[in-house]
Amino acid sequence: MLEPGVLTLAATPIGNPLDASVRLMRALEQADLIAAEDTRRLARLVGALEVETTGRILSYHEHNEAERTSVLLDALAAGDRVLIVTDAGMPVVSDPGFRAVRAAADAGVRVTVIPGPSAVLTALAASGIAPDRFTFEGFPPRREGRRTSALEPLAAEQRTMVFFESPRRTAATLASMAEAFGPQRPAALARELTKTYEEIVRGTLGELAERARETEVLGEVVIVVSGAEPVAASAEDLVEQVLARVAEGERLKDVTKDVAKAHDGTSASELYDLALSRKR
Numbered sequence: 001m002l003e004p005g006v007l008t009l010a011a012t013p014i015g016n017p018l019d020a021s022v023r024l025m026r027a028l029e030q031a032d033l034i035a036a037e038d039t040r041r042l043a044r045l046v047g048a049l050e051v052e053t054t055g056r057i058l059s060y061h062e063h064n065e066a067e068r069t070s071v072l073l074d075a076l077a078a079g080d081r082v083l084i085v086t087d088a089g090m091p092v093v094s095d096p097g098f099r100a101v102r103a104a105a106d107a108g109v110r111v112t113v114i115p116g117p118s119a120v121l122t123a124l125a126a127s128g129i130a131p132d133r134f135t136f137e138g139f140p141p142r143r144e145g146r147r148t149s150a151l152e153p154l155a156a157e158q159r160t161m162v163f164f165e166s167p168r169r170t171a172a173t174l175a176s177m178a179e180a181f182g183p184q185r186p187a188a189l190a191r192e193l194t195k196t197y198e199e200i201v202r203g204t205l206g207e208l209a210e211r212a213r214e215t216e217v218l219g220e221v222v223i224v225v226s227g228a229e230p231v232a233a234s235a236e237d238l239v240e241q242v243l244a245r246v247a248e249g250e251r252l253k254d255v256t257k258d259v260a261k262a263h264d265g266t267s268a269s270e271l272y273d274l275a276l277s278r279k280r
Contacts, residue, residue, distance in 0.1 A: 002030045002081035003112075007072065007104045009097055011116030014088040014220075015194035017048040023114045024085075025051050031083035033075045035060035035068070037096055041087045060084065061096055069099045076109050088220070089119050094138045094164055119193055120162050123222035126200050127160075127188035130226065134160040140173050147173065151180035158227040165221045167191070171212035177225060178205040186226040192219035238263060242275045252276065 002008055010027050013019040028034065028046060032055045036042040039059050046053055060068050075082050084091045084100060090113075091097030104111050124131050137154070140163060141147045154161060165173050170189070177187070183206025190200045197219065201208060205225065238259055245255045252275060260268035 002027055002083065003110075004079040004081055005076050005109065006081065007076055007100060007109055007111045008081070008083045008114060009091045009101070009111070010083055010085050010114040011090040011118065012045060012085050012088055013194070014117045014119045014122065015192065015198070017045060019117045019194060020045070020049055021114065021116050024116060025049055027083050027114055028053055028085075030081060031055040032080035033058060033072070033082045035072055035082065035084045035096075035100070037061045037086040037091075042085060055081075055083075060100075065096045065099050069103050072100050073103055073107060073109070076104065077107075089117060090115075093118075093120070093136070117194070119164070119190075119220070119222050122193050123188070123190040123200075123224050124160065124162055126190060127224040128202050129160050129186060129188060129224050131160065133158075133227075134162055136162045139164045139166075140176070142169065144172065144176065147176050148180065151176055155181050156228050158230055160227050161225045163223040163225070165223055167217040167219060167221055170217040170221050170223075171209065174205060174209035174212050174223070177223070178209045181205060181225060181228070183209075185228075188224045189217075190222045190224065191217065193222065195219070236274070238266060238271060239274050239278060242271060243278060246275070246279075252279075 008027060010024050012024065028051050031053070034042065034053060034055055034057045036057060037060060039057055042057065058068065058071065072082050084097050086095040086097065089095065092101060101111055120136050124134060135157065141150050183204060185205045187205045187208055188200060188202045189208050192198045201211065242255050242259055246252050253272065256268045256272040256275060260266045260271055
């Protein structure tokens with residue numbers, strides 16, 4: 001049940017309305033004010049769920065978020081039950097809502113979340129790419145130069161990376177990824193998740209980029225990219241680190257064991273002999 005004076009963020013279905021939670025349905029019925037990214041999309045969702053809203057509905061998107069956040073704060077101060085929903089998935093995550101959360105937190109207003117569908121987790125789970133450690137990178141920059149500059153620093157990222165992309169820019173983005181990360185990097189392209197024409201294509205970035213060039217990409221897109229393989233540091237790379245610690249008073253034998261343990265594939269004895277020869 002929604003509480004008066006509490007800001008509630010609610011995840012909405014990313015495709016299939018049957019994924020809506022019971023809590024979301026009740027929140028839509030109980031809210032005094034619903035801030036919706038697209039009021040028409042909200043109307044379709046409410047119709048599909050066969051729920052009735054009685055509260056005021058306010059358009060709340062990236063172009064008016066700054067000015068309308070004060071409206072939400074005033075409603076909360078008056079004790080209204082305020083609900084934020086976006087077109088699909090969780091508010092704040094590549095969607096409106098962050099300004100409201102920050103403003104509410106600064107004002108001492110409680111913020112709570114109704115969890116639910118997530119395109120990030122759905123694509124990650126179905127990708128076939130290691131999900132144990134991952135980073136969400138959102139939408140890459142639209143312009144090629146800025147996109148390249150944003151992707152290049154991620155080439156050494158060892159965690160799985162998840163991106164959102166527009167179908168119109170998917171081919172260009174995959175080409176940029178193949179150039180930045182290498183065409184052989186494993187990846188998966190997921191589109192229309194939970195919808196009738198859901199599709200998940202797995203392969204290398206080079207293969208996915210070529211496919212996107214030849215076949216029109218339709219629907220909402222999530223790209224999952226495998227992290228970089230760890231590169232074992234050589235004794236030559238680590239010897240200066242060893243010598244610096246020895247210079248601070250640590251025993252050479254202890255330091256070489258410690259450093260070798262922290263870098264898989266590095267030989268403690270080789271590191272010890274190299275450091276000893278450097279000291280001489």
